[in-house]
Amino acid sequence: MPSSEDFEHLLDCRNVLGVEYDDETDTVRVFVSQKLGPDDLDERDDVTRQVTDRNVEVVDAGYDEEREGFDALGVAQIPEAQPDRHERHRPVLAGVSEINADSTAATAGPYPARVTDTDAANATWGDDASEGELVRLSNNHVYALVNDAGFGAAVVQPSPRDGGELPDDRVGELRGYVPIEDGVVVDVAARSARPDRESAEYHELPDEWPTGIRREEYRALKGETVTKTGRTTGVSSASVEGVGASVRVDFGPDHGTITLRDQLIAGPMSEGGDSGSPVFRDETGELVGLLFAGSANQTIFNKAANVEAALGVELLTAEASADAT
Template identity: 35%
Template sequence: MGSDTERQEKLEQFRREVEGLENVQGVAYDPKEKRFVALVSKKKPESELPEDQLVANRTSMSEDEHGVVEIGELKAHTLRMAISSDSGEVMDPESSAEFRPVMAGAEEQPDSLPIVGTGSYVARVTDLSKGEWTEGVSEGDVVRVSNWHVYVADGFEANRPIHQPFRGGEVGELVGYAPLEDGSKADAAARTVTKHDGWGTIGLDVARNGDEYGRSVVRDITDEHGGATVTKTGRTTDTTTAEIDLIDVSVNVNYGDDENPNLIRVEDCVLTTALGRNGDSGSAVYLEENGALCGLYFAGSEEAGTGVFAQINNVEAELGIEAITDWEEETKPIEYGRSGDGPSDEVQQFKDDLKAFIENW
């Protein structure tokens, strides 16, 4: 296929050639078939399409170089809670359980909004020039990550409380996000961590090779990952697995609803078989083989059985963060210092003094 630059140039050319065709939602690269593919919401027999709507008639690529894949209509996977107008009670669905400590995979809700998604992994702020951050945030601060459409939703509100579970206790405040617009490569936002936060992911302990989930990071999904199994734990479907089908995905995602669609083109993401449903947005995605963090789930199509996640390198680049993988179980996220080397000096000194006191008791 040549260099990565050559592939990206061909992919962009292919996108320009086929965008605007009926049902075409985007383009991608199939690492198993070694070809470029047009992504359509519904695949139709060529006999049912006008000549000028055929992908083959619009591209300069040979028949062996391209194909067409049905992905359904991709939608952002938050979940809207039904609230009784009379009593104000939640009618359907019920909110999920309370988790203390809060780990990745738990239901989280932005204050005053009837939506829920999933809180993801813990990271450290590394570059405040990336993304948008509230006053008072410093490089080295520890945050929990989720999606823009989970934490920000209807508009950025600095320090908006985030609850776990829905209408539950406050577990943090919204402090940062990556602007989401056509051409974005990540749907991401961040909240502060509090005394309620912990490490790890609900229901995920040890990967196939024996490594603990989240102790390493694969920042780029490449050809070698085609067909690989990924797993996530989310608010709605708990722990699920899927297969990586397509990479270098540039695709329209609906951030509105069926009546009022809001299509945003997200680029350089990864398409899988079914991975989640409404409410699972924000789930951390891991490679099942070695437990490496590799993505942030944000959309899918239940009808077509597809899912989409942003690559970790894009989440980190657009938000200015870095995943923490070297945590110590006995040290809470809020206790981690800004040095990037684990607990702050004050916390570590307290732990050392306490340990000495107990040993000499």
């Protein structure tokens, strides 16, 4: 049975940013930075000519110019924050402005997550990290600056772009991350957290969320509504369009474009500065993923199960959070 990886050769075509194979409809969905007609493309760049034995659907990402990757939303241009989210929050709660002190602006992600395996094969942890401790999550490019930050690097809330500065706004230090490289399935990092200075709440979302952690049956999410809370666009929702896509993401001039696999894709619900936002299934309040990239027409987020397995952590529900603290 084919998978999205079998069609990753299409990522080398002009304008192509992502691919996903849907075995239920035998369709290859191809996300492009701009749609061009056959007369404007060389044959090698026309995906409808490259795939002749499957249905092909070309989806416009909305850039209206040639691009090599979706934007990493803590690296892209950062608009102003939503009211209140750029302010100093103590205790810190998910969905407000937070990032490495040497960066611009992004979003504080899920808390608490319990460290379960500092020897996880895909992760790297600092010597001070210990199994059983509680950490807050966001993206690698938010806390670890795309693998460049050293362990112990300061994280501030609010972000520097929103007025946060050292030492007063320091809320934690980089603890661990999954290195960003071609073929990875997550963009995630963890910072230290003092339980007395952290909140398990998600800004402007129901107090009982997350009601659960989505760890399987992601295919069933296609067409479902998901909701995120983030620094720039606040609480917003969109329908899930892809459940196992391979995408190229632009992490800036110093790091270039990197391919990530097995990603969830929803419609537009994010802008620059929303990186790190937790994403929930709207109907149930399950935590389903961690937002990190997107375009004018799409939002891309890691699966919660992949975040846990790759980093070596356990995401906790509201009930478990109360027990942990």
